[in-house]
Amino acid sequence: MDILPHYFKDQGELLDIIDGLRSQGLNSYISLPQLVVCGDQSAGKSSVLEGISGVAFPTKDNLCTRFATEVVLRRDAENRVHVTILPDGDRTDEEKEELRSFKAPTSSLEDLPGLLEMAKDRMGLNRDGKAFSKDILRIEPSGPDQPHLTLVDLPGLIHAESKQQSTQDVDLVASLVRDYIANPRSIVLAVVSAKNDYAVQIVTRFTREVDPRGLRTLGIITKPDTLHFGSDSEAAYLSLARNEDVQFRLGWHVLRNRDFDTRHLSRGERDEAERKFFSSGVWQTLPLHSLGVESLRPRLSTVLKEQIISELPALIRDIESGLVDARDRLDHLGDSRRTTHEQRLYLIRISEAFSSLLSSANNGTYGRDFFGDARTEIGFKKRLRAVIQDLLLEFAQTMQMN
Structure with a gap:
């Protein structure tokens, strides 16, 4: 297994292979290694993605949380973003063709909100009262400052129905999240907000169900700046960050993201404000590799790379077995009759x-x-x-x- 990385020029090539398999719909037949971001609504998942990628994902009207969003980050000489839609397998052939025809390349990340609105409309979320979709939105930002990383962001888990979200929506989101995190090759990034007791957040229960031993879960704590200095809540979250309470093999990471008052900060200013926050108080007692987005980016890249390499032999066997089965079924159908x-x-x-x-x-x-x-x-x-x-x-x- 140690020689496998030498077959690839760099981590980007390794990720491109997995992403290519996923874009062809192979994830409907076999499990693919991936990083899955999940958490309760308003846990700060969009801010986590923004911190990692530098892309300001719109949060108005839950725009980015109405469907699974695959974020493909690649290092490149030029800044650009490409947006496409991967149709759900249950769509009709006509619907799949219409969704696949949605391609919106742009060189400006400022165009992203408009592109996402167009994608939402193409999925049918602006009509018939449909609130969530099982289609996948694929966003591919690239630039000189981007890491080689691919993440799947899922809709936030809903605690209760409301005027905007029905019981069916609650169940659909829960089912969607379970399907993704139940994949034994997925690394689960469980985002919990320090504004609420982590024990009552739905994501903690879901991760325990699919990963009871905590072997493939990495916890991410957001909004630590909302905790009062010296409070029991601060002590509880500090213990959590030290991997003392809920223990994960991959541990925990703490992020301080932009809030409403600091929403206009640049990427560099945001990172500097985060560094300043973690340099004081109880958080400075934690190791640097578990604090801030600057250490999270390489940490996630390493985690994903190691997961792909460890799963690659079994993945190859699954693909080869699937090919044999597909060829047998094609042979059973007889010669093609295209004309x-x-x-x-x-x-x-x-x-x-x-x-x-x-x-x-x-x-x-x-x-x-x-x-x-x-x-x-x-x-x-x-x-x-x-x-x-x-x-x-x-x-x-x-x-x-x-």
Whole structure:
């Protein structure tokens, strides 16, 4: 397994292979390694993504939390973003074609809110009262400051129905999140907000259900600046960050993201404000590798790379097994009939074979395999002349008796 990384030029190439498999819909058939971001509504997931990527994801009207969002970050010489839609497998062929035709390349990240609104409309979220979609929005920001990283952001878990969110919406989001985090090859990034007791946040229960031993979960604590200095809540979250309370193999990470008052800070200013916050108070007692977005970016890149490399041999076996199964099913279907001429010839052959079979039955020549053994009930019933003769005898006997 140690030699596997040497087959790839860099981590970006390794991630591109997995992303290519996912974009072809292979994740509907086999589990693919991925980082999955989940948390309760208003836990700060969008701010986490913004901190990692530097892209200001709109949070108005829950725009980015109405569907799964695949964020593909790649380092490149130029800043640009590409937005596409990966249709849900249950969509009709016509709907899939319409959604796949949505391609919105742009060189400006400032265009992202408008592009997301267009994508939401294409998914049908602006009509028929539909609040959530199982389609996947794929956002590909690239630039010189981007890490090589791919994450899947999921809609926030809903505590209770409201005027804007029905019981069906609550269940749909819960089902969507469970499906993603239940994937044994997924690394779960469980985002919890320090504004609320972590024990009552839905995401903690969901992660325990799918990963009871905490082997593939990394916890992320947001909004630590809302905790009062010296309070029991601060002490509880400090213990959590030290991996003393809820223990994960990958540990915990603490982020201080922009709030309403600091929403206009640049990426550099945001990172500097975060560094200043963690340099004082109880948070300075934590190791630097578990604080701030600057250490989170390489940490996530390493986690994802190691997960892909460890799962790659089993993934290759799954793909090879799937290919064998697909080829067997294709062989069972017979030769392809793509043109109208080929389809007509196929139907003519069926018609001729059926006509020949009827002729054999009518003539009483039962040499074909179709007729089987006359000593069996099924074989006897396929001998047309014998069946007709029996029916005539039965009819004659009935007429004589009546």
